[in-house]
Amino acid sequence: MARLADVARAAGVSVATASRALSRPDLVASATRLRVLEAVQQLGFRVNPAARALTSGKTGLLAVCVPTLANPFFAPIIAGAQQTAEAADRHLTVVVTEGSARREGEVLGRLASQVDGFVIVAPQGSDTALLEFGTSTPAVIAERVVPGLASVVIDTPTGLRELVGVLRADSHRRVAYLSGPGGSWMDRLRRAALRESLGEDGELTVIGPLPPTFRAGAEAVSEILDRRVSAVVAYNSLLALGVVFQLHLAGVRTPEQISVASADDLAALGLGAPEISALHFDPAHLGAAAVRVLIQLIIGHEPASSHTRIPAHLQLRSTTGRPPAGGSG
Amino acid sequence: MARLADVARAAGVSVATASRALSRPDLVASATRLRVLEAVQQLGFRVNPAARALTSGKTGLLAVCVPTLANPFFAPIIAGAQQTAEAADRHLTVVVTEGSARREGEVLGRLASQVDGFVIVAPQGSDTALLEFGTSTPAVIAERVVPGLASVVIDTPTGLRELVGVLRADSHRRVAYLSGPGGSWMDRLRRAALRESLGEDGELTVIGPLPPTFRAGAEAVSEILDRRVSAVVAYNSLLALGVVFQLHLAGVRTPEQISVASADDLAALGLGAPEISALHFDPAHLGAAAVRVLIQLIIGHEPASSHTRIPAHLQLRSTTGRPPAGGSG
């Protein structure tokens, strides 16, 4: 592999000049720069990341830290992050914490000196732990807000308020929320949004925390029916699909007897076939946005906004509608 | 951060000895080694990967290359690979090719000098392209076999033969296979296994290629019914679930009127609620095994077997059984 020295020789300049021509072109006469660039082309030169890392301290490696890959919400985040990192000529390494705050802490500590920065998705640790970590290492938080740190979230709460508005207009009053995997910051935010927008005379029943699976949704149906709600909002579309499926089996019709909606829309799973009403957004955008912010942080440009919201759009489909007259609504 | 020089000083040895004590302990007197290790502990020393990479040429980075992350089959592969890589003290970077052979080639080329080796999952490129690449760079192929390269596959074909055996014993004769995303090597192998094991008087109808989604499964039902098969085998459980769901809606009972099975069992999605018969395996094992083989390759130990098969176990559940008497079976 061609080294910078080869390029320099070919261009008839010193190594230092060749280096500058690549990393700080403004410091080099344009004619010189041109010769260097040409030589680079010619020789197919590419910097040796290790050598660069040794002097500059920048490895060109970004880490994205997710609680799990079993929840299909997280995979597209990684895809989006990877694409953006690649476009910025950086590598992305993925680490899975299995939802353990302890492991999260270990992983972050172990990697801190090996990567240029972190995207931490749905972190498990405490605010203070994250804050301490994030002030010593470039990091952006996704799907959570930690005061003082850069963060990127999908604005499901606003979407949920809109959804509740529609449900209320259809005179639903008793709503169940099938909550996602336990202890998630975002999940709390969603519950709060639902509760608040249901208003004084609305009633929110929280079922869960539940694993974000089809099976869990199906199994929740008996409780849903017990609770005599007229509408169900599920943490994700696998849960929602499980609910719809089991309701069908139980002979309960949607939306005539009960409305079902999902707080996310896992489009990639093609789960929309029964046309479940849902909040629509692309998790890949989350990953992409987080990496963009992270890179700004790393190169020292304070990002324009350290708190990015990605909108979620309400998609009303065929599983929501007016509740049965004289029902609970 | 403590450098090796600090460790050496603390242990009262030369840098060279300290280095050896860590990377080739057998070359160092055990007393010395002990002192060095102690100093390492004391100072919290950790090698600088960049410096090591500069001299050794090994970056400690492994790449895993997948066609997509939208297909939920691939996410757990990455999780398994990551865990194994981490245990071997290496990083894992993920790249997504979006199913494009061109992009796959570009990505591999671009990364070849930056990583120690590749796990290429369900590669898109030709055998010859892969062979050429794989002989110049440590690489293991997953979910495909390329003669001359190390590979790891899940043995669904054997599992499918077993499944067909059961179906035949139940006197099914006309079987449909819902094929997965187009052009996959593994998919061809599955079709061949089904066709062969159905025997002379069996009939295999291939529907697809289909996206591996719930929706696609649901939409395939009309064609399934048209073809008058008594059993359906789907590429994955999302497809199978879509089929089961839509069959229910159409008033067709499983397994009384039609049997449904899936060639994989995406347990993480909790898709088993309607108890779909399926081949069970853990994709994470695939990723883990591939990384293990890759590391052997990298450190020069020819792996014990360059062709690893991961067994798939037939799980008969409630969607398979005898076809209607006098039916197509």
Add this chain to the structure above:
DNA sequence: TTGTAGGCGTTATCAC
């Protein structure tokens, strides 16, 4: 604007 020189932290090659 360009060149010279030193160093980044580790490993490898020699001698001893």
Add this chain to the structure above:
DNA sequence: GTGATAACGCCTACAA
């Protein structure tokens, strides 16, 4: 078994 010493490829004062 151990210790000097020279790379590895690049960056960056500093000097010119």
